[in-house]
Amino acid sequence: MKKNNTTASLKNVSLFHDLTQLEIEKVEEITISRFLSKKSIVFSEGSEKEAVYFIKQGLVKTYKTDENGHEQIVSFLKAGDMFPHTGFFNQNPYPATAETIVDTELLAIPLQMFEHLMMNTPSIGIKMMRVMGDIIMELQQRLQVLSGKDVKQRALSFLLKLAEQHGIEKNENTIIINVPMTHQEFANSVGTTRETINRLLNQLGKDDILKVDRNRIVITDVEALKEQMEFK
Structure with a gap:
């Protein structure tokens, strides 16, 4: 076996x-x-x-x-x-x-x-x-x-990549990413500071686009996240 x-x-x-x-x-x-x-x-x-x-x-x-x-x-x-x-x-x-x-x-x-x-x-x-x-x-x-993106675009692109590789669809517009990741690890992944990532994730939370805890990231509005990617 x-x-x-x-x-x-x-x-x-x-x-x-x-x-x-x-x-x-x-x-x-x-x-x-x-x-x-x-x-x-x-x-x-x-x-x-x-x-x-x-x-x-x-x-x-x-x-x-x-x-x-x-x-x-x-x-x-x-x-x-x-x-x-x-x-x-x-x-x-x-x-x-x-x-x-x-x-x-x-x-x-x-x-x-x-x-x-x-x-x-x-x-x-x-x-x-x-x-x-x-x-x-x-x-x-x-x-x-x-290399052609600013910090916000890199972070949003990283979130979408995590969703693609590790995400589980709860419904057509909600994806759960069961990857335990600290804000510092997130920052290290996109080449920026923890403070910058804190501000970005807090803003996305206020906009009802995602929720973050110690063990997972929940993208509650995938389409809105993609729109953020396109908006500069």
Whole structure:
């Protein structure tokens, strides 16, 4: 049963979408399951890359730390996501620190074992590199979009992205985002201060567009939020 669960989880990973059943089973043979409690460090920025991880269940944030010790959040990751985004195809150290937000189940694939697998089954590496190319293009497009926005637009865009990736629709105009996130983490995600985010979220609350508590964000009027994106 455990093996079947792991195989099913690997099939849900976009990086493995093009693999055959036999190829998926070969990947499963070198996959290690790990359970980490909330606020556990998966790996630290700058440490030697030993494995690539996939989220089976849970949430993970990745962040970089500047010389003053301030966090710059890179991403929030959900079930099916891979990290680090640099993946299998370079030997550079981990580019950011990864920390679990809630109790999380991970699948880890050791780099050395994966390299040996690719040598024996090169079709796996070829298919995965094609998908990685698409992922890199998507990340570049997101960076270009965000770089052209002011703080408010970046924050609203981030909210809509969270809704798309982590949201649960309550009705056609209400989305619940069950991601426990502090105002400081929100600010770190869009490159601004906590005070700025406090003011923005308070105003959106007064406008009956969203509600925020310690464990979730509820967008109560999605259309109004999108209109805010268009209004400058």
